[in-house]
Amino acid sequence: MQGCHQQKREQHMQEKISTVAFIGLGVMGYPMAGHLARAGLTVRVYNRSEGKAKAWTEQFGGSYHATPAEAAQRADLVLVCVGNDDDVRQVTTGEQGALSGMQTGSLLVDHTTASADLAQELDAACRERNIGFIDAPVSGGQQGAENGTLTIMCGGNEADFSRAETTLAHYARAVTLMGPVGSGQLTKMVNQICIAGLVQGLAEGLHFAERAGLDQQRVIDVISKGAAGSWQMENRHKTMIADAYEHGFAVDWMRKDLGICLEQARRLQARLPVTALVDQFYGDVQVMGGGRWDTSSLLRRLRGHDD
Structure with a gap:
């Protein structure tokens, strides 16, 4: 019987992916699923808020469904992009x-930034059903999702x-296999660790420039051409100078991600003193009412200390 299932899976794997299910139509998932529809794939969607799923189908076509299980039927590939570990469990291994x-031989890809433990858990659940699994967190934010320029770590x-x-390449500029199951999530942890330090450094630099009476925009124009340049500097300095944070990647989500990083670091006995400190700073931003502000709001925290 097992041999029969394996044979069906191998036959299915040779078939071209033509029908996909996309579970989770948030600020990332909505445009990502849209790129698939524009590419000519048949897209079946599910979202916890049915209104958004209906709006997506009105814009892109395809079909929306009442449950993840229904959306996954007849799909060669099922893509998940939700909030956290518990959300992923609910829409994959939970009731409905x-x-x-999902059918034997299909493939589940989880784009959620989640724990490496969850990746192993999902892989085991998929293997029991002769279904493939890839953990594939993304980087690039809402802008990258909308422009189809995400970086995907698998x-x-x-x-x-x-x-x-x-x-996956329909909404990414780079899709890279980092290693066995869990490696994508571990690589995303490295990504978030690096971003935390970069954003805090940028916030401190702009704060210092302001206190020194320098023209902040002119400062960025100069230093961005040298070793201090970064994606964060290029894409966030204008809104930071304007003290505008109602956009981008929310502090609440960054704290969730950094919590995953710090927990994994404890297990690995890896020392992350700057990451732990910046995580506390984001906690301060949350206390200020900035849970939904962009992560670059670390600058507002510094300005707030001047009041």
Whole structure:
């Protein structure tokens, strides 16, 4: 019986991906699923808020469904992009989760920034059903999702990755297999660790420039051409100078991500003193009422200390 399931899976893996299900139509998932529809794929969507799923189908076509399981039916590939570990479990292995509707030989890809433990858990659940699995967190934010220029860090086996890569490339400029299951999430942790330090450094630099009476924009125009330049500097300095943070990647989500990083670091006995400190600073921003502000709001925290 197991051999029969394996044979069906191998046959299915050779087929071209033409029908996909997308679970989670938030600020990232909505445009990502849209790129798939524009590419000519049949897209079946599910979102906790049905109104957004309906609006998506009115804009892009496809079909929306009442449960993840229903959306996953007849899909060659199921993509998930939700909030956290518990949200992923709910829409995959929970009651009416996607796995209960997926067919043998199909493939589950989780774009959620979640724990490496969850990736292992989902991989085991998928293997029981002869379904492939890839953990594939993304970087690039809402802008990257809308422009189709995300960076995707993947964990899984070569065969599953090769099958999914072309589809993922519809909304990414880089899709890279980092290693076995869990490697994508671990790489995303590195990404968030680096960003935390960069944003705090940029916030401190702009704060210092302001206190010194310098023209902040002119300062950025000069130093961005040298070793201090970064994506954060290029894409966030204008709104930071304007003290505008009602956009971008929310502080609440960054704290969730940094919590995952710090927990994993404890297990690995990796020392992350700056990351731990910046996580506390984001806690201060939350106390200021900035849970939904962009992560660059670390500058407002510094300005607030001047009041």
